[in-house]
Amino acid sequence: MIRPISIVLVDDHALVRDMLRQRLTQETDMVILGCESNAQDAVRCCVATCPDVVLLDIDMPGLSAFEGARSIKSQCPGTRLVFLSAFFHDHYIDQALALEATGYLTKNESPEVVVRAIRQVMTGTVYFSDEVLARIVIDRDGARLAHAPESRTRLLTERELEMLAYIARGLSKKEIARMVGISVKTVEQHCAHLMEKLAIHDRVELARLAIREGLVEP
């Protein structure tokens, strides 16, 4: 007997999460191992169950989805990452590609597309919409998004981008350190670097930039 595709669903919107759970459980070749509402719980659930696929919403409170995905990837290398976002945002897609995600879907897609995408990524390939595929550029380092808007945030490292998103959500350095599992001093160093690179030394202005750049939802 063929083993069903094991899935962990992560979305802070209970309506969406429950609907997807109901829809996916109708498929005889799929089994839901967990439904979580944030990235921290998603990491815990994935480490405990090592699912075939984790379906991750991007904009969730708490630990960023990309940070969670990075942790899942390192601890469960066999788990395929499929992002499910409300929108196509260049920054989101770029970060998903940097994490070598196997899929990126928007919530505009029907649940049938989600089912199809899960089956497709299980065949060892990726699932992106044609709009995203057309814009992917292959370069020496792998895949990235073409024509992403040029902005100052391009100067930041992945970690600094994470920090910027947390600052924009109003988290204190202590809270960031606790959530990400690093020291406050390290958080302070990241913050100092990103402020220097962006030439912005005001938390409100940083938050405005992060919202404008699509790093966080307002």
Next chain:
Amino acid sequence: MLIRRLQKWGGILSKEIHEHQKAEEAANALERKYQNLFEYANDPILTLDPITYRLLDVNRKAIDLFGYERDELLELSLSDLMLGDNQNSVEQILKTLCSRNSTISECIYRHKDGHPFSVEISGRLIDAGNKEVYQCFVRDITERKRFQEERLHSQKIEAIGQVADGIAHDFRNALTAISGYNALGQNLLPEYHPALESLTRIDQVIGQANGLIKGILTFSRRQETERQSVELRQLVKNSADLFRRILPAAIALEIDTASVQSFQVSADVTQLQQVLLNLMINARDAMPDGGTLRIALSPAPADRGDGPDTAGWVRIEVSDTGIGMPPEVQDRIFEPFFTTKSDEYGTGLGLAMVHNIVSQHGGRMEVRSAVGQGSTFTVLLPLASLDSIQDEVISSRNWQNGAGEMILLAEDHRYVREIMAATLRHVDYDVVQVEDGLAMLDCYQAHRDRFRLLIADLDLPGCSGLDGLRQLRALGMRLPAILITGTDSRDLSDQLDMETLLLRKPFQMATLARLVYSLLHQEARVDDQTHLDRPG
């Protein structure tokens, strides 16, 4: 004795005369210095009578600023130059300047031709020898004020956009759940159940709601645009033809593109059509009793004040002969949710969206209008650069599908290989993936009659793409091939046969799709030398 005294007094007198002459020369030099400073200062300077506020002296810059001749200005008082009846304002300003000693005040003055301008004025009461006078330094701050207002306006728009974006986010989540549950419900019902029609209607409403979200996102600048090279003259013509059908007979439509041959802009064609249609709809609605709707395409004039130089840009003007707008409406016309139409017809998002689309394309919007004399909306857009024209294929709408031809794809980078395979499958090719050169040789041998194209990375482990290809050619393989390289900058064109192309990284998936289609349909063109090499 007397002679000695006379000689002494003469010496003193002579010394005093000399000192007096020196002092007079110094005073004259100081006066000339003052006059030079006054006359050639880079800011306008006015000297005023402290009681009548009449101008006693003005410098060249002041003459330039107000547009009057010097003699004309010396007939006027400061209040004559202010906008409206401002006698009290003049007193207030001068009192403030004197009491606070060089405090800066802002006020609005009037040029000789009538146009108003904002100035910053500073000064103080000075001793002019026989009497005290006000000396004022004036600075034209019209541009600065306009920039500040535009900045405030854009911050306001940005803030509203962020709120709208947040609403759209939650709204889409709710729609996702509704849509999903609706699909679940439809699956549970038998084929001809009467409720199915209602559930299908729900799907249609969800589609409309998603369209509304798209509109909000366009306004809040968060929707991704799909750029391609767009020929504006044709776009204007097509949009006008489309719109002509819904114009009432009382409105005449004029298209003027005669002054241009061809204008290429890098744009999202759907969004530009949306801009034109919105402007045409507004023009139509502004002419309830009929009139003329004119669309003109022309080169933009250079030097349009602040912002980027528009020299070499293109200008689209949509004009009507309708009811026009008062200045207070013009000031708010691009604000979201501002509308002069009834609730039934206007959401107040149309022109806000137009403004944002134009901004997203690096362009600018302008409006001219007068009540009863119609309105003209001007869109200024930069022309496409050569790079963006070459990137025309970025649009997925240009992709051409294959017919299930089988492609052997050899690439050792798993993620890159999967993305390339997904792209090729998306355009209906059948892809077999291998991760090293030896597997490529084996796989080809096993299915040699089924493959139509080989795509191989040059640096494959086991056996390089080039070596593998040479071996396959030696075995009689005549398939077209694409070799991909990211690190090898050597000119390999003399090592490639006529059936092989070298594709250099970075390249877009759209480029790959186009290239594969061209090769399989015998239309291979070497038209992008930065990416492709062919035997010379």
